[in-house]
Amino acid sequence: MPQGAVAATPGLQSFIKSLKSTPVEPSIEHLISLLKRRQIRSSRPCAIATAALLLRVVGEVRGRDAGKLLRRIREVGKRLTAAQPREVVVGNIVRRVLGLVREVTEDNADTDTNANSEMSHSFHAQHDSLHRPQLSSSISTFSPLKNAVTEPLDTNLHQSDISESAEPAKRPSLQTSHTSYAQSTPMIGSLFGLFSHPDTPSTASTPTGFQSPAGKDSSITALNLDRLADLSTSKVDLKAEVLDGIRELQDELEQSDDLIAANALDHIHSNEIILTHTASTTVQKFLLAAARKRKFTVVHAEAYPNDHTATHATVLTGKKRYDENDDAEDQWKPLTAAGITVVLIPDSHVFAIMSRVNKVILATHTVLANGGLVAAAGAHMIAKAAKVHQTPVVVVSGVYKLSPVYPFDVDELIEYGDAGNIVPYEDGDFVDKVDVDNPLYDYVPADLVDLYITNLGGHAPSYLYRIVADHYRAEDITL
Amino acid sequence: MSDTPNGGAVQAPALAATNESTNRTPQAPSRDQNVTAAIPEESSKLSPAELKKRAKAEKQARRAQAKSAGPSSNQEKAHPPKEGKQQKDQKAAKDPKQGAKDDKSKALPVRRRPSQPNPPAPKEIKKETKKEQKPATGIFFGHLYNQPRQHSVVGASKEVHPAVLALGLQYSSYIVCGSTARMVSMLLVFKAVIQSYQTPQGTSLARHLTSHHLSPQIDYLRSCRPLSISQGNAIRWLKDIIIKIDPSTPEFDAKRELLEEIDNFILHRITVADKLIADNAAEKIKPQDVILTYASSSIVEKTLLQAHEKGIPFSVIVVDSKPLFEGKRLAQTLAKHGIPVKYSLVSGIAHAVKDVSKVFLGAHAMLSNGRLYSRVGTALVSMLAFSRDIPVIVLCESVKFTERVALDSIVGNELAPAEEILSQTERAALLPLKAHIPCRPNADSKDGEEAEAGTGEVISWFKDVENLQMLQVLYDVTPAEYIKMVITEYGSLPPSSVPVVHRMSTNI
Numbered sequence: 001m002p003q004g005a006v007a008a009t010p011g012l013q014s015f016i017k018s019l020k021s022t023p024v025e026p027s028i029e030h031l032i033s034l035l036k037r038r039q040i041r042s043s044r045p046c047a048i049a050t051a052a053l054l055l056r057v058v059g060e061v062r063g064r065d066a067g068k069l070l071r072r073i074r075e076v077g078k079r080l081t082a083a084q085p086r087e088v089v090v091g092n093i094v095r096r097v098l099g100l101v102r103e104v105t106e107d108n109a110d111t112d113t114n115a116n117s118e119m120s121h122s123f124h125a126q127h128d129s130l131h132r133p134q135l136s137s138s139i140s141t142f143s144p145l146k147n148a149v150t151e152p153l154d155t156n157l158h159q160s161d162i163s164e165s166a167e168p169a170k171r172p173s174l175q176t177s178h179t180s181y182a183q184s185t186p187m188i189g190s191l192f193g194l195f196s197h198p199d200t201p202s203t204a205s206t207p208t209g210f211q212s213p214a215g216k217d218s219s220i221t222a223l224n225l226d227r228l229a230d231l232s233t234s235k236v237d238l239k240a241e242v243l244d245g246i247r248e249l250q251d252e253l254e255q256s257d258d259l260i261a262a263n264a265l266d267h268i269h270s271n272e273i274i275l276t277h278t279a280s281t282t283v284q285k286f287l288l289a290a291a292r293k294r295k296f297t298v299v300h301a302e303a304y305p306n307d308h309t310a311t312h313a314t315v316l317t318g319k320k321r322y323d324e325n326d327d328a329e330d331q332w333k334p335l336t337a338a339g340i341t342v343v344l345i346p347d348s349h350v351f352a353i354m355s356r357v358n359k360v361i362l363a364t365h366t367v368l369a370n371g372g373l374v375a376a377a378g379a380h381m382i383a384k385a386a387k388v389h390q391t392p393v394v395v396v397s398g399v400y401k402l403s404p405v406y407p408f409d410v411d412e413l414i415e416y417g418d419a420g421n422i423v424p425y426e427d428g429d430f431v432d433k434v435d436v437d438n439p440l441y442d443y444v445p446a447d448l449v450d451l452y453i454t455n456l457g458g459h460a461p462s463y464l465y466r467i468v469a470d471h472y473r474a475e476d477i478t479l
Numbered sequence: 480m481s482d483t484p485n486g487g488a489v490q491a492p493a494l495a496a497t498n499e500s501t502n503r504t505p506q507a508p509s510r511d512q513n514v515t516a517a518i519p520e521e522s523s524k525l526s527p528a529e530l531k532k533r534a535k536a537e538k539q540a541r542r543a544q545a546k547s548a549g550p551s552s553n554q555e556k557a558h559p560p561k562e563g564k565q566q567k568d569q570k571a572a573k574d575p576k577q578g579a580k581d582d583k584s585k586a587l588p589v590r591r592r593p594s595q596p597n598p599p600a601p602k603e604i605k606k607e608t609k610k611e612q613k614p615a616t617g618i619f620f621g622h623l624y625n626q627p628r629q630h631s632v633v634g635a636s637k638e639v640h641p642a643v644l645a646l647g648l649q650y651s652s653y654i655v656c657g658s659t660a661r662m663v664s665m666l667l668v669f670k671a672v673i674q675s676y677q678t679p680q681g682t683s684l685a686r687h688l689t690s691h692h693l694s695p696q697i698d699y700l701r702s703c704r705p706l707s708i709s710q711g712n713a714i715r716w717l718k719d720i721i722i723k724i725d726p727s728t729p730e731f732d733a734k735r736e737l738l739e740e741i742d743n744f745i746l747h748r749i750t751v752a753d754k755l756i757a758d759n760a761a762e763k764i765k766p767q768d769v770i771l772t773y774a775s776s777s778i779v780e781k782t783l784l785q786a787h788e789k790g791i792p793f794s795v796i797v798v799d800s801k802p803l804f805e806g807k808r809l810a811q812t813l814a815k816h817g818i819p820v821k822y823s824l825v826s827g828i829a830h831a832v833k834d835v836s837k838v839f840l841g842a843h844a845m846l847s848n849g850r851l852y853s854r855v856g857t858a859l860v861s862m863l864a865f866s867r868d869i870p871v872i873v874l875c876e877s878v879k880f881t882e883r884v885a886l887d888s889i890v891g892n893e894l895a896p897a898e899e900i901l902s903q904t905e906r907a908a909l910l911p912l913k914a915h916i917p918c919r920p921n922a923d924s925k926d927g928e929e930a931e932a933g934t935g936e937v938i939s940w941f942k943d944v945e946n947l948q949m950l951q952v953l954y955d956v957t958p959a960e961y962i963k964m965v966i967t968e969y970g971s972l973p974p975s976s977v978p979v980v981h982r983m984s985t986n987i
Contacts, residue, residue, distance in 0.1 A: 273618070302900075303826060304800075304801055304824065304826060305801075305824055306826075308905060309908040312901070312905070312908075312909055313909065313912050313915075315941075315947060316909070316912060316915075316916060316940055316941070316944065316947075317915045317916060319915070334944070335946075336944045336945065336946040336947045339946065340946060341618065341946045341947075341948065342946060342947050342948070343618065343619070343947075343949075343950050344900065344941075344947065344948065344949045344950065345900075345949075345950045345951070346800060346801050346802070346900060346951065347800065347824075347825050347826045347856075348800035348801075348825045348855045348856030348859065348955075349855055349856075349950065349951070349952060349955070350859060351856075351858035351859045351862065351888070351955055352855055352858065352887075352888035352889070352952060352954075352955035352956070353619060353888075353889075353950075355887045355888075355889065356618075356619055376826075377826040377829075377830075378825070378826035378827075378829075380829035380863075381825070381826075381828055381829055381859050381862070381863060384862060384863060384866060385858075385859060385862060388862060422822070422823075422824055423807070423822065429811065430807065430810070430811055430814075430822075433811070433814035433815070433820070434797075434810045434811070434814045434820045434821070434822045435819075435820065435821040435822065436821075436822045436823070437822070437823040437827055437830065437831065438823075438824070438827065439823075439826075439827045442829050442830070443829075
């Protein structure tokens with residue numbers, strides 16, 4: 001692609017392309033400006049861009065110091081989320097990568113300390129609880145994360161300037177029964193404890209970490225020193241493992257739609273009437289997967305005034321937007337080509353039609369820890385109309401959209417868009433006198449949703465907090 | 480009716496019709512046969528031919544040529560201006576329902592369909608065929624697709640009064656919109672119609688006026704847009720009045736009496752009623768209230784302005800939806816009077832409803848089971864308001880009450896042309912997709928397509944996709960439990976009292 005064309009349409013494609021040739025720091029700035037200008041928007045592009053950037057960032061970090069790596073990722077993550085706080089997915093990906101680093105270091109520490117005689121038992125106990133469980137595998141009932149997600153997370157969310165050391169400092173008090181040193185120290189959070197030990201003044205004051213090596217050394221306890229030494233001498237290449245992990249994450253982003261679509265036949269039967277809203281690749285793939293085996297009808301609400309063009313494009317061509325070069329690789333076909341009857345309706349018709357609809361399938365922008373979701377404007381009224389008609393509402397979403405954010409103030413999460421989409425600015429007389437509101441997103445409370453389908457399978461909204469706990473470290477919830 | 484008078488001429492068009500309709504529904508020929516049943520020898524020739532369409536078509540082409548010796552290239556043009564009347568029959572024959580109905584209803588299509596022979600005819604024919612296809616696929620409102628819709632005065636029967644023609648156009652283009660406005664304008668136009676009426680010899684005004692003079696007008700209006708409940712009520716009342724006129728009354732007096740009655744009706748049922756309702760409803764607005772209203776209703780507008788004139792400080796949120804954007808005008812009017820107005824579309828309703836203290840709604844009709852039949856989207860607004868315990872107040876004149884009942888919005892509704900779902904700007908926004916539109920059999924010549932007007936082409940993309948439908952209705956039904964109060968000129972009442980008030984108002 002010539003450079004000129006890239007510059008003409010800044011966005012995900014141009015960013016990914018430029019990432020290969022640009023140094024890291026300008027790339028970060030590039031992504032920040034793209035996010036600020038909303039040139040990369042909506043969850044998937046944001047997630048892809050963030051993962052790609054972090055891959056570069058991690059690759060560039062020198063040395064095998066896990067703490068340095070964490071600090072660097074965290075610092076980049078902070079800047080990215082500050083650029084566009086409502087694209088929660090950016091933060092999600094950063095947290096996932098942070099968790100990855102922790103996991104790798106813990107695994108290393110684990111294998112190294114395994115040989116140690118008396119410590120091994122307590123470390124194992126700790127890892128069972130803190131270790132990110134593989135997908136939906138069971139987790140020990142005693143989990144500090146559980147508490148972290150439901151309680152400390154909430155308080156921290158709205159005191160974002162609180163020092164990160166506050167949380168680990170609070171943590172040991174949660175388990176009153178354990179008083180021995182060997183058990184309480186790991187609770188501070190394995191390696192994380194190294195850098196944010198409550199006793200050290202340096203970490204408490206500078207959470208993002210510009211600590212001097214001297215300050216760090218002074219804070220290291222005998223045990224930690226042991227582990228750090230182990231880590232630095234360990235054979236495992238921390239960076240390579242993290243990079244592999246990020247690539248896995250990227251694969252997950254790519255495959256999540258297909259994994260979700262694999263569930264389609266469990267939920268859509270023949271001759272159903274399915275209502276969906278706005279344009280979503282996930283929903284489209286989900287329906288297409290079902291369309292291969294079954295014939296049903298799709299009623300598509302068009303999400304005027306913000307996403308109607310994308311909706312029309314989806315209905316016509318199967319894809320909501322076209323970038324210059326990506327349409328060649330995967331062939332998209334609209335649902336109609338698969339023999340599915342698609343009925344396009346304006347949003348206002350939802351209530352009128354709902355009495356005939358068997359199932360509502362919603363796409364989402366972000367899923368929150370309490371089981372609620374943020375989706376395109378209009379989703380709330382659709383979910384509500386479905387509720388009063390006793391129609392099940394199914395939300396399809398990749399796990400990467402699951403966010404540890406708890407919605408205390410829903411309005412904070414809602415972005416307002418260009419009022420000119422509703423009333424063009426040419427209509428000066430009108431725009432002058434009347435306030436025009438154009439919310440881009442709706443918050444849908446958890447009680448309006450019947451089922452979530454993620455790439456891990458189907459979940460009740462009440463269970464989502466658990467999946468959140470499985471994917472994010474309590475330490476990382478506040479970036 | 481008009482089949483028999485020009486029975487001789489019928490043959491040619493019927494033949495031409497079948498010739499042209501070989502690609503139409505297979506029943507078409509048999510229906511043609513129905514029409515031409517008056518001429519036995521013709522039908523006997525047709526019935527065997529039904530089986531072999533092609534052969535028949537050729538034969539008919541020859542016959543048609545022979546019959547109408549004048550325009551020899553008759554069947555190629557498909558709509559020669561001379562054959563206007565005859566084509567009517569063909570059209571009438573095309574519609575199965577109308578063919579099956581009684582004499583009177585059969586006459587209707589004949590009166591309003593003859594638009595075909597004129598220049599815009601090809602378009603009209605296209606629409607017809609589309610409508611005929613739809614019921615097979617229209618999943619929700621298939622039963623509504625046979626409602627005809629007319630957008631021109633072309634071919635209206637000569638009995639239709641010019642004022643009615645103009646009004647019909649205004650109906651179909653939504654210039655006159657809203658059930659009150661439509662009813663009042665209709666009555667005013669009927670005044671002109673009655674004024675220009677002359678009772679023919681040998682009959683009386685009471686017997687003749689309704690069936691022979693008013694009904695064509697009504698039929699024409701209905702063909703432009705299905706009549707509103709209020710219009711239906713008004714027409715019923717008017718017919719009742721006409722019937723009751725003593726046949727011995729001199730024509731001049733009878734007409735004057737009728738005109739006065741109509742004026743009184745408008746005065747009592749609309750003007751005064753509106754004032755009473757607005758007085759009553761304005762009292763409900765308290766200082767610092769935030770009133771939410773949906774789309775546009777004249778009576779809500781009146782109420783809000785009246786409350787504003789009383790000096791009550793309140794603000795209004797106007798929620799609107801495509802494609803009519805009626806609320807825009809309301810918002811503008813209110814803002815002009817200095818009321819703080821917020822404007823939002825229906826997709827943002829969940830946000831708009833947050834700080835609202837009352838919801839005021841206009842009505843198209845109040846159904847006898849207490850449900851509100853109003854602009855599509857009203858139910859969504861009421862639902863969200865109800866879930867937040869915000870009182871929903873309906874302002875409705877009793878003339879809009881009906882004995883009809885409905886459980887959902889599907890059975891009785893009015894279909895809007897599906898093309899209207901895409902505004903010009905929306906179509907323009909889709910133009911870049913051109914390269915990605917899946918290839919259609921007739922889309923081979925890309926250059927030829929590009930020559931077409933851009934936005935017109937977009938709509939054809941939608942139409943060409945086989946399984947794709949665009950759906951647009953105008954009304955929905957709001958469940959009675961969402962409605963706290965209905966304010967009428969008889970007072971404020973719960974929705975359950977609607978049938979009582981309806982009885983009261985019709986008995987007076």
